Amino acid sequence: MEKYNFTEAEDKWQKKWEESGIYKAQFLKDRKKFYVLEMFPYTSAQIHMGHVRNYTIGDVIARFFAMNGFNILHPIGYDAFGMPAENAAIKQKIPPKEWTYKNIGTIGRQLKKLGISYCWERELATCDPEYYRWNQYFFLQFYKKKLVYKKLSLANWCPSCNTVLANEQVVDGGCWRCSSAVEQKELSQWFVRITDYAEKLLDFSGIKNWPERVITMQKNWIGKSYGCEVHFSMPELKKELTVFTTRPDTLFGATYVVISPRHPVVKEILAKSRLKKDIESFLARVRNQNITVETTAKMEKEGIYAGIDAVNPVNSEKIPVWIGNYVLLEYGTGAIMAVPAHDQRDFEFAEKYGLPVRIVIKDPEWETVPEKLQQAYESEGAMINSGTFDGMGSAECIVAISKSLEKQGKGKQTVNYSLRDWCISRQRYWGTPIPIIYCKKCGAVSVPEKDLPVILPEDIEITGKGESPLKNSNRFLHCKCPECGGDAERETDTMDTFMDSSWYFLRYASGDTKDKPFSKDEVNYWMPVDQYIGGIEHAILHLLYSRFFVKVLNDMNYLNFNEPFENLLCQGMVIKDGAKMSKSKGNVVDPEKVIQKYGVDTLRLFILFAAPPEMDLEWAETGIEGAWRFINRVWAMDSNIRNYTDTDKNNGDVSVEKLINRTIRGITEDIRKEFHFNTAIAKMMEFTNGLHRIIEEQASSKEKLVDAWKKFIKLMAPFIPHTCEEMWEIHGNRQSVFNESWPAVEEKYLKDEESSVAVQINGKVRGRINIVSGSSEAMVMENAMKNPDIFKWLEGKTVVKRIYVAGKILNLVVK
RNA sequence: GCCGGGGUGGCGGAAUGGCAGACGCAACGGACUUAAAAUCCGUUGGGGAUCACUCCCCGUGAGGGUUCGACUCCCUCCCUCGGCACCA
Structure with missing residues (x-):
């Protein structure tokens, strides 16, 4: 028997598919559509196993729905802007554009070898000026609506390279290139006002099926909390200080307030305070503490007395104002009231600096003497030391105290979000230039739409040092002001690449894009994406920004739907030797080598069989062998069936019909329900095992056999x-087989005349009996009593209870 | 610390209230072969009884509960992998 020649077959069919244009998406308004999308690849050197898994899952879904009568859109493209291209430029002296397009060539070739049913006509790369001009266009539309704005914000700064660093370029608090200590520097940067959409983004009602954890992660990221703003007066400054709290019930227990070192009032304090010198040296020390993830957690809480007092509005008590490094300017009002008795952080801070503690909620199990308090009591209880509120429950006091403050104009109930506005400024080269011109006379001026795109210059050397690389291109930098015609300079920041990926799915959905970002009609037909597939690592940012974009564009009437991705599948990682495949771990398996040795169908089969899509997948070379064996078994069986000869004994047998119909039903359900391709493949294997027996026994006629095989x-x-x-x-x-429709189940073959019922005694299976379908409970019982295996357990006992689940189980409870 | 996923044979995994371990891998035995590879057939959770057909006990991270019946539902705990983290 000859082995399946995969190289020949794969080349042949990939060519045929390309020539026939079978996967080309067609805008056919009266047909039901299905948009399958996999997260597009970043243009690093080549694709890895994780990509193969992602795209294979998408391909099965696309092909399955196509055979089920849907009009399919299944596009692919490249996320082509970003830092690694600049890193390559620094290290290998290759211009980012050259590096990127070289990689696009490699990845494109690799993707074609995977034989995925992509509509290649809609391929795109985000670094193409015809793509990024629309980033600029959207930026300007958002600017008009005041959805983008510029403000001062902190960035990681390497004083030696004189450059801004991304968070991932800060390693152990130092610069990734030169290890100098990273500082925080205030820069004027562009922000998108995503916080305006916080409430809309919390509404997931337009989403059909997303992993619960992704929704939870987004909700936590947006971080909505109900609370109260309280105004404390500061007599020395003749000013009010507003704090945000979620626990207004503890207001009587506030023994000091703490403000962020970057709070605007700090300047005024410095001007007035007798402790000016001490505060300045404290600020100098704290200011350079960088705020990357690792360091925030380890950072020691520190503070200093500001030398002035604040007055608590509920009891007119004077309490000290502190400046503390643990208070964030960006959250709430940048100032807190500290209640050490009922907040663990405040408790620790108070202990460290010997600040007073006052208990205002009674812990039913603990004493109410402050000196004896071991830790803050953060739960509910009865109010004490709280004036007229004493005796009330703390939960009702949250509302009562807020309302009382509101009535006196000393505070108000508010809602707070931890979501911040989206900083889209990057002081880098390989990204979309921000279409703004600075004129001494006219200020910040939009580039007129007719002048788009603002093209990224190519006469730039990337060094990784100095400020924004675009500042080095005179041709780019200097321009005329569109308003007054005077000398002006361009914005040299480029856009965050999440901007690119926030709408690429709309561009795909549009065939005709000469003079607009996308065609409204076509986008309204194809969108939302029916099935989006990608890694969990994009659970928050990419998915949230895309949702935001769609909501904004909906509000601006560019499209008429509210969510980009109705169904989301997050596939698991590819694991080898207990760790995620990665270059640094040295455990990568090159998909191309596997394809060379076994063919891409074998690789697909293994990946789909080894685990359900959402789970991590353990790479196993022996598993690949198993997949390869199965394909060859199928190949051999195909020729056995073609060479099969009829005998006269097999005409009435329906076992092959039963087998194929059971298989059709099982596989269809496994795909439909949860894309459980692993169990679907198990059912294919069961089918071939069963069919093998039928062939050996010559139990079927050739006609029926061939018919079942074609369905298979x-x-x-x-x-x-x-x-x-x-x-x-x-x-x-x-x-092509992909022009065929998916086989339908013929129910008549699935009705079994006989079924086996397990008989349990006190919940333990003691025997099995075969019954005629539709037998009554009494008949089953009668049958069971005849069975010696069961009877012996009943001797000398009485049946006290009988449970019968039709056709499945009979449980007898005996004493 | 908080939130979420997961824990089932030697391994990947099935079964989500009704016969635990489908399907595959690995291992072992056999057939074919001068031999090997490939292929095909058989056995395979652990323990025990039996010459044998077979039969019994234990078993889904640990302990408890609900139920005629629990891998599945509830409570407590352990381990593990992710995510978030001074959010006031």
């Missing part, structure tokens, strides 16, 4: 497309 080829086609096309052709078909 269709069932396998989404999984191993090349192999199935080849077999489909050998069986005399001229058209």
Whole structure:
């Protein structure tokens, strides 16, 4: 028996698919559509196993829905802007554009080898000026609506390289290139006002099926909390200080307030305070503490008395104002009231600096003497030391105290979000230039739409040092003001690449894009994406920004839907030797090598079989061998079936019909329900095992056998497309198997005349009996009593209870 | 610390209130072969009884509960992998 020649078949079918344009998306308004999308790849050197898994899952879904009568859009493109291109430029002296397009070439070739059913006509790269001009266009539309603005914000700064660093470029508090200590520097940067949409983004009602954890992560990220703003007066400054708290019930227990070192009032304090020198040296020390993830957690809480007091509005008590490094300017009002008795952080801070503690909520299990308090009591209880509120429950006091403050104009109930506005400024080269011109006379002026795109210059050397690289291009930097015609300079920041990926799915959905970002009609037809597939690492940012974009564009009437991705599948990682495949771990398996040795269908089959899509997948070379064996078994079986000879004994047998119909039903359900391709493939294996027996025993006529086999080829086609096309052709078909429709279940073959019922005694299986379908409970019982295996357990006992689940189980409770 | 996923044979995994371990891998035995590879057939959770057909006990991270019946539902705990983290 000859082995399946995968190289020949794969080349042949990939070519045929390309020539026939079978996967080309067609805008057909009256047909039901299905948009399958995998997160587009970043243009690093080549694709890895994680990509193969992602795209294979998408491909099975696309092919399955196509065979089920849907009009399919299944596009691909490249996330082509970003830092690694600049790193390559620094290290290898290759211009970012050259590096990127070289990689696009490699990845494109690799993707084509995977034989995915992509509509290549809609391929895009975000670094193409015809793409990024629309980033600029959207920026300007948002600018008009005041959804983008400029403000001062902190950035990581390397004083030696004289450059801004991304968070991931800060390693152990130092610069990744030169290890100098990283400082925080205030820069004027562009922000998108995503906080305006916080409430809309919390509404997930337009989403059909997303992993629960992704929704939870987004909700936590947005971080809505109900609370109260309280105004404390500062007599020395003749000013009010507003704090935000979620626990107004503890207001009587506030023994000091703390403000962020970057709070605007700090300047005024410095002007007035007798402790000016001490505060300045404290600020100098704290200011350079960088705020990357690792360091924030370890950072010691520190503070200093500001030398002035604040007056608590509920009891007119004077309490000290402190400046503390643990208070964030960006959250709430940048100032807090500290209640050490009922907040663990405040408790620790108070202990460290010997600040007073006052208990205002009674812990039912603990004493109410401050000196004896071991830790803050953060739960509910009865109010004490709180004036007229004493005796009330603390939960009702949250509302009562807020309302009382509101009435006196000393505070108000508010809602707070931890979501911050989206900083889109990057002081880098390889990104979309921000279309703003600075004129001494006219200020910040938008580039007129007719002048878009603002093209990224290529006469730039990337060094990784100095400020924004675009400042080095005179041709780029200097321009005329569009308003007054005078000398002006361009904005030299580029946009965050999340801007690119926030709408690429709309561009894909649009065939006609000469003079607009996308065609409204076509986008309204294809969108939302019916199935989006990608890694969990994009659970928050990419998915949140895309949702935001769609909501804004909906409000601006560019489109008429509210969510970009109705269904989301987050596939698990590819693991080898207990760790995620990665270059640094040295455990990568190159997909191309596997394809060379076994063919892409084998690789697909293994990946789909080894685990359900959402779980991590353990790479196993022996598993690949198993997949390869299965494909060859199928290949051999195909020729056995073609060479099968009829005998006269097999005419009435329906076992092959039963088998194929059971398989059709099982596989269809496994795909439909949760994309559990692993169990679908198990059912294919069960089918071949069963069919093998039928062939050996010559239990079926040839006609029925061939008929079942052809249906089986269709069932396998989404999984191993090349192999199935080849077999489909050998069986005399001229058209692609993907023009066929998915086999339908013939219910009449699934009604079993006999079924086996397990008989339990006190919940333990003691025997099995075969019954005629539809037997009554009494008949089953009678049958069971006749069975010696069961009878012996009943001797000398009485049956006190009988549970019968039709056709499945009979449980007898005996004493 | 908070939130979430997960824990089932030697391994990947099935079964989500009704016969635990489908399907595959690995291992072992057999057939074919001069031999090997490939292929095909068989066995395979642990323990025990039996010449044998077979039969019994234990078993889904640990302990408890609900139920005629629990991998599945509830409570307590342990381990593990992710995410977030001074959010006031």
